[in-house]
Amino acid sequence: MNDMSDDPQALDQIAAQRAQTHQTRRATVPAMEERLYTPHPVLDHGFVRVVDYMGDDSAIVQAARVSYGAGTKKARNDEGLIRYLMRHWHSTPFEMCELKLHVKLPVFVARQWIRHRTANVNEYSARYSILDREFYIPDPAHLAAQSTANNQGRGEVLHGDEAARVLEILKADSTRAYDNYEAMLSQDGQQGLARELARMNLPANIYTQWYWKVDLHNLFHFLRLRADAHAQYEIRAYADAICEMVRDWVPAAYAAFEDYRLNSVQISGKGLNALRRMLAGEEMDAEKAGMSAGEWREFEGILEK
Amino acid sequence: MNDMSDDPQALDQIAAQRAQTHQTRRATVPAMEERLYTPHPVLDHGFVRVVDYMGDDSAIVQAARVSYGAGTKKARNDEGLIRYLMRHWHSTPFEMCELKLHVKLPVFVARQWIRHRTANVNEYSARYSILDREFYIPDPAHLAAQSTANNQGRGEVLHGDEAARVLEILKADSTRAYDNYEAMLSQDGQQGLARELARMNLPANIYTQWYWKVDLHNLFHFLRLRADAHAQYEIRAYADAICEMVRDWVPAAYAAFEDYRLNSVQISGKGLNALRRMLAGEEMDAEKAGMSAGEWREFEGILEK
Amino acid sequence: MNDMSDDPQALDQIAAQRAQTHQTRRATVPAMEERLYTPHPVLDHGFVRVVDYMGDDSAIVQAARVSYGAGTKKARNDEGLIRYLMRHWHSTPFEMCELKLHVKLPVFVARQWIRHRTANVNEYSARYSILDREFYIPDPAHLAAQSTANNQGRGEVLHGDEAARVLEILKADSTRAYDNYEAMLSQDGQQGLARELARMNLPANIYTQWYWKVDLHNLFHFLRLRADAHAQYEIRAYADAICEMVRDWVPAAYAAFEDYRLNSVQISGKGLNALRRMLAGEEMDAEKAGMSAGEWREFEGILEK
Amino acid sequence: MNDMSDDPQALDQIAAQRAQTHQTRRATVPAMEERLYTPHPVLDHGFVRVVDYMGDDSAIVQAARVSYGAGTKKARNDEGLIRYLMRHWHSTPFEMCELKLHVKLPVFVARQWIRHRTANVNEYSARYSILDREFYIPDPAHLAAQSTANNQGRGEVLHGDEAARVLEILKADSTRAYDNYEAMLSQDGQQGLARELARMNLPANIYTQWYWKVDLHNLFHFLRLRADAHAQYEIRAYADAICEMVRDWVPAAYAAFEDYRLNSVQISGKGLNALRRMLAGEEMDAEKAGMSAGEWREFEGILEK
Secondary structure, three states, rough: OHHHHHHHHEEEEHHHHOOOOOEEEOOOHHHHHOOOOOOOEEEOEEEEEOOOOOOOOHHHHHHHOOOOOOOOHHHHHHHHHHHHHHHHOOHHHHOOOOEEEEEEEEHHHHHOOOOOOOOOEOOOOOOOOOHHHHHHOHHHHHEEEEEEOOOOOOEEOOHHHHHHHHHHHHHHHHHHHHHHHHHOOOOOEEEEEOOHHHHHHOOOOOOEEEEEEEEEEHHHHHOOOOOOOOOOHHHHHHHHHHHHHHHHOEEEHHHHHHHHHOOEEEEEEHHHHHHHHHHHHOOOHHHOOOOOOOHHHHHHHHOOO | OOOHHOHHHHHHHHHHHOOHHHHHOOOOHHHHHHHHOOOOEOOOOOEEEEEEOOOOHHHHHHHOOOOOOOOOOHHHHHHHHHHHHHHHOHHHHHHEEEEEEEEEEEEEHHHOOOOOOOOOEEEEOOOOOOOOOOOOOOOOOOOOOOOOOOOOOEEEEEOHHHHHHHHHHHHHHHHHHHHHHHHHHHHOOOOOOHHHHHHHHHHHOOOEEEEEEHHHHHHHHHHHOOOOOOHHHHHHHHHHHHHHHHHHHHHHHHHHHHHHHHOOOOOOOHHHHHHHHOOOOOOOOOOHHOOOHHHHHHHHHHHHH | OHHHHHHHHHHHHHHHHHOOOOEEEEOOOOOHHOOOOOOOEOOOEEEEEEEEEOOOOOHHHHOOOHHOOOOOOHHHHHHHHHHHHHHHHHHHHHHHEEEEEEEEEHHHHHHOOOOOOOEEEEEEEOOOOOOOEOOOOOOOHEEEOOOOOOOOEEEOOHHHHHHHHHHHHHHHHHHHHHHHHHHHOOOOOOOEEEEHHHHHOEEOOOOEEEEEEEEHHHHHHHHHHHOOOOOOOHHHHHHHHHHHHHHHHHHHHHHHHHHHHHOOOOOOHHHHHHHHHHOOOOOOHOOOOOHHHHHHHHHHHHHHH | OHHHHOHHHHHHHHHHHHOOOEOOOOOOOOOHHHOOOEEEEEEEEEEEEEEEEEOOOOHHHHHOOOOOOOOOOOOHHHHHHHHHHHOOOOOOOHHHHHEEEEEEEEHHHHHHHHHOOEEEEEEEOOOOOOOOOEEOOOHHHEEEEOOOOOOOEEEEOOOOOHHHHHHHHHHHHHHHHHHHHHHHHOOOOOOOHHHHHHHHOEEEEEEEEEEEEEEEEHHHHHHHHHOOOOHHHHHHHHHHHHHHHHHOOHHHHHHHHHHHHOOOOEEHHHHHHHHHHHHHHOOOOHHHHHOOOOHHHHHHHHOOO
């Protein structure tokens, strides 16, 4: 359950923001208006909420054409043009839409996320403020063993006793770390350690928050990497939630993204040669294709999966 | 006079966009709603028009605090915080506002403008389309001689005969270049040269257009350099027009920008030492300050101007 | 023929730079040392020359592993890892190599080039200095008609008379524009127009120069788009020249780039479904694949070309 | 004491890298050659080491002039031009130098550092690898209380008993967190938790490592903010170490940076008016200057400090 329900002041502020409406001449998307400000729960204490958005599908077309009006005359033409732009890597028109999110997320997820540099970020400051006692404790269904096939990945879900021990450790260490964080900060009978120092005792599963603003092209790039099956489950949970928002926001652009990026595959020059020979009826293997065993396995996986 | 008035289709599209209003829960600025879509004339055929905007003064505060609500409780506190953020170079909260403009501008201005890389741009394509017959011909009041003091600058306004000759050349060469552009493109009795080649005959005073989207922090950086007295007059004309828009959009942030950036000065370490000695009553000169003659002249200029 | 040979001072400076050698502990690539400073001619008066480089194939591996030493133990392992990084879009290790070029190029090429924003640029200033009388006049073999199939492209080479007329126009207009540029600048019996204004009379085929510095990941992105068959011939001539340099510099990374980017194809989700059915022996068409006619044509082109 | 001395394999690799020298025609800086690869200790287990560099003071001048040769004819002229470029915010020539560092640093420092987005980073992956048992434990001299004047800052050094308790907590919690990290990862009689999950138990004072590559302009921006008295001590320790490296690398540029950025002050428009009146002999106060009490206090601090 999401922590929002435990914070009456936050709920009041969100309700107040949702209650206000204004007249605007700007491009407006009713489905996004419906989403505005309401937190969408992710993981055990996290959320994503839309704080603002700029543009819609028509704004992409309008920018691509550098036109005075909005989009083309027919929605169908807009869709075709958007698919064309996506297929041919014309990325700048997608940069003309912008999304602003408020995200609450564990620090280890934040550390992956921030690697995407083409975005604007304001993070809650643990130099200036005191962090809340909220830690990510995985659901047992997501408590996975190290993959034996892949250094960077998960294997099976942990068995009962081992899972219980892990959860016990994570909970106990989080609690102790936070108790000691408070003890070091306390000004009761002592000076109290500086916040910027005390925070170093907190583990990477503590929650932080930020405002994150990004254009649609760079958001698609983020989603392509983070909504992917190889991404760590915890960041994928956020990416999946954002995918739903983007689908509501710019349905034509999202459909093109899904087809040409998310569900697409990249076939190498060697792969393309092999493919043409296969379509001509030839039996191929790694050697004939000039690929390593691992690469051939990946290639076959793509064609058969 | 701005060319908009000569393009009835563009005027219709603008009127159609302005006529549409929607309900929104997003931060909305009435003065910007008033500006939306209407071209603001710049130079002889250029314009800037606001196509979209995201955020307001409160959005800066909201991001700085990573808060659930909008801004602080009192407008006065918002203003104080915004001034604090500007004074102490906390730039990320200003990145949380975004502006989208449609700009028509001479190519030589576009070439200066594009040097600011942290923005999104879609330019009208002269590979794909045929450019209009519109050229910047300076007003005689802005027809300046080369500066004799500064390699990169203007001196006095040109005298009558010389000014007339220059205007004659600019007009005649523009006309001939465009006539020949059309002659090369023509498919009347010939194949017609590719657009992407024919455009190479067009001079740098032809007008182009683009959509330009930028966050407020990077916009302030652009304005600081381009609304400055050392900027070329022609780009300054655009920067000045945008300053008026930003003043309407985020008045508190703009006031802070004006005081701490546009009207501010940077005093070097050597300058600061000299200044303290001057305030203590000492007579200073270049040698005592450890400055070159040129630097001391600039320093004195700052203090006395 | 390249203009370098006409500028004895430039030739002297280049010879002087090439004559100096130093001892270094940095990663060093003999083939790049051989290239350093010497202009590689492009088009009729342009060039690209390597001014500096940082890193080599091993530096990519070293950064990917965050290791103390250089690369892995065996060159063969380095190659395999580089191919893996490229295949799986791990782009940051490629950012650890950097290339600095000095480029002389027509202004209309510069305007396309600068759209790649993730690079460092210093361009020769026509506000400060006077441009040289050098214009790009296409070789007749590259004087192409507008494509009839594609708004953004070239068709057949122009026939004799039309080609002659075009060349005549381009030469005459360039000459006249430059003569008038000089006439306006002249301080002989008049004040002389400011350089920043006079330049507006110069057409887009005049040559400019810049220093351009970029990391290998972003350079690959540039080359992928600009060494592509759909890029305008004139910028492709530069991209092709740079490809040769990069092949010398980081041979393993370049080979991976060639296979996984330059010669690769992106197959959409719909395309992948169609492909699997084709490999299973099914006859497919646009309708079965859920593609538009144009998209199906592109898809068939990929598989058969 | 720095951990390098405890890792014989790392020492061997560093010695091997330092032992190799090559001939190069590139700009070379002897003082940087001397520094190459050797770790410079920072904090208790961290370091910064130069892995590569591109350019020198002359390369800045060469790019500013877009010239064929290196720098101007006289070193003195180079210095004057570099000071001019810095004073007038011509930042692009400084982007033509590039520095690559290998840094070992606590995670909470890394989290501040990464906010500077205009750089290239490869961090050691705790999804893929197991982190070492190394934690930052502050020296008692840097164990400071929370500032009472400033939410974001440090006050006095902690007294004896309190300091001892804090150090005890930090050491005990680090040890326990790492013991449990190992226990969860262990495959001895159990499956072993995935690395990407186990890492979430580790506190923010654990050390990580990365390769960080940045151009000189953006490095100066980083140093200006992080070598500043208001920066947290721990990141300042790294910034100070890097300042020493940059001073060796590009002495003229560093001197200009020191004078015009590090030791400089920004005087607002209001401040400049006040200053001119003070120089004319007038007694000023906050009200006359149109400043808030806090702003006036900062202003007086600048002039008197």
